[in-house]
Amino acid sequence: MFSAFEWMVAMRYLRARRQEGFISVIAWFSLLGIALGVATLIIVMAVMNGFREELLTRILGLNGHLSVYGANETLSNFDALAGKVRKVPGVVGVSPLIEGQVMATARGVARGAVVRGVRPADLARRAIVAGNIQAGELADFKGDDAVVVGSRLAERLGIAVGGKITLISPKGNVTVFGTVPRMRAYRIAATFKVGMYEYDSTFVFMPLDAAQVYFRMPGAVTNLEVMVEKASHAPRVGRAIAGAIAGAGRIHDWQRANSSFFNAIQVERNVMFLILTLIIVVAAFNIISSMIMLVKDKGRDIAILRTMGATRGMIMRIFFLSGASVGIIGTLAGFALGLAFAENIETIRQWIQGLTGTELFAAEIYFLSRLPAVVDPSEVVAIVLMGLGLSFLATLYPSWRAARIDPAEALRYE
Numbered sequence: 001m002f003s004a005f006e007w008m009v010a011m012r013y014l015r016a017r018r019q020e021g022f023i024s025v026i027a028w029f030s031l032l033g034i035a036l037g038v039a040t041l042i043i044v045m046a047v048m049n050g051f052r053e054e055l056l057t058r059i060l061g062l063n064g065h066l067s068v069y070g071a072n073e074t075l076s077n078f079d080a081l082a083g084k085v086r087k088v089p090g091v092v093g094v095s096p097l098i099e100g101q102v103m104a105t106a107r108g109v110a111r112g113a114v115v116r117g118v119r120p121a122d123l124a125r126r127a128i129v130a131g132n133i134q135a136g137e138l139a140d141f142k143g144d145d146a147v148v149v150g151s152r153l154a155e156r157l158g159i160a161v162g163g164k165i166t167l168i169s170p171k172g173n174v175t176v177f178g179t180v181p182r183m184r185a186y187r188i189a190a191t192f193k194v195g196m197y198e199y200d201s202t203f204v205f206m207p208l209d210a211a212q213v214y215f216r217m218p219g220a221v222t223n224l225e226v227m228v229e230k231a232s233h234a235p236r237v238g239r240a241i242a243g244a245i246a247g248a249g250r251i252h253d254w255q256r257a258n259s260s261f262f263n264a265i266q267v268e269r270n271v272m273f274l275i276l277t278l279i280i281v282v283a284a285f286n287i288i289s290s291m292i293m294l295v296k297d298k299g300r301d302i303a304i305l306r307t308m309g310a311t312r313g314m315i316m317r318i319f320f321l322s323g324a325s326v327g328i329i330g331t332l333a334g335f336a337l338g339l340a341f342a343e344n345i346e347t348i349r350q351w352i353q354g355l356t357g358t359e360l361f362a363a364e365i366y367f368l369s370r371l372p373a374v375v376d377p378s379e380v381v382a383i384v385l386m387g388l389g390l391s392f393l394a395t396l397y398p399s400w401r402a403a404r405i406d407p408a409e410a411l412r413y414e
Contacts, residue, residue: 074221088237097222149188302405
């Protein structure tokens with residue numbers, strides 16, 4: 001498609017001489033702009049993907065894909081109902097659950113917390129908790145006075161494994177003097193750290209039998225948590241469960257419960273993609289301006305090439321190669337830089353934190369304790385193709401303009 005002569009002339013034009021240095025500088029800035037634009041897009045999209053996947057993993061790891069609630073505040077005869085749910089195709093696990101808000105206190109410090117009453121066997125099957133025990137043993141999670149708490153909550157209260165934590169329920173005991181808050185001290189059997197600030201700083205797990213006593217729900221739970229084979233199939237499985245239990249409960253899936261949260265992440269992703277694409281567009285305009293200046297500067301050379309027998313197609317291809325080379329090199333450099341940065345982003349963050357002495361990724365603000373990055377191959381391909389496409393489009397007009405130069409006119413005014 002391109003002859004050796006066209007390649008030679010195109011590469012020669014990219015190596016500007018002293019008097020053409022300004023044009024060369026613009027070309028280098030164009031290359032740098034495209035490289036930074038492509039790299040930034042890859043990095044930002046990888047981080048946004050990482051955020052979504054990490055949050056999804058942790059939210060679904062602790063909350064389940066579906067929840068079955070009773071018609072009232074409690075769900076009676078839950079074991080029989082759980083048996084019906086387990087028979088629904090696609091369901092892989094059902095756990096009875098009691099959930100309630102409390103005030104956790106220790107050593108004079110008070111924090112809001114969420115108590116979840118679960119059976120010890122069900123908690124042991126939760127890999128996100130069982131696989132992230134920081135201290136203590138999950139085997140000690142039994143009896144009527146043992147709890148498992150998040151590591152950040154334990155740190156804030158200044159307690160460790162074996163220590164006591166007092167839970168105060170707003171649903172108190174009614175006495176002749178009025179309603180008195182219900183209080184009970186529990187022993188910390190273990191602490192966990194799942195890597196999501198909200199859960200590590202607020203969750204307290206309690207054996208189901210103990211939770212039924214504490215929240216005064218004998219023989220009842222607040223809901224059933226259902227795990228399905230694929231999270232994306234939750235709505236379909238939920239409809240099947242609704243048919244199986246025949247109106248015995250209300251069903252909520254994770255998509256509905258967290259829709260606003262994940263929709264916000266998706267909108268942010270789209271906006272960031274559009275904004276960062278402008279970097280590549282600006283770099284493409286730089287290619288246009290540098291190529292137009294190169295065409296104007298090389299007018300006499302173009303005229304001589306035409307008188308020596310070069311066709312307009314050859315001239316157009318020469319300048320297309322010159323401009324496209326800048327875009328291709330810039331895109332490939334940005335591709336390599338973006339992938340390298342995305343794969344080592346947590347190491348880079350730790351290094352910058354150590355260098356500056358400041359916290360760049362506070363878990364209290366960003367929910368997660370580490371900076372995640374998940375590279376989506378299809379997105380990377382789309383970004384690279386966009387960079388190449390804009391670069392090629394940017395060279396068309398200058399190449400066409402070079403091919404339209406009249407040799408006689410160009411030589412007359414030299």
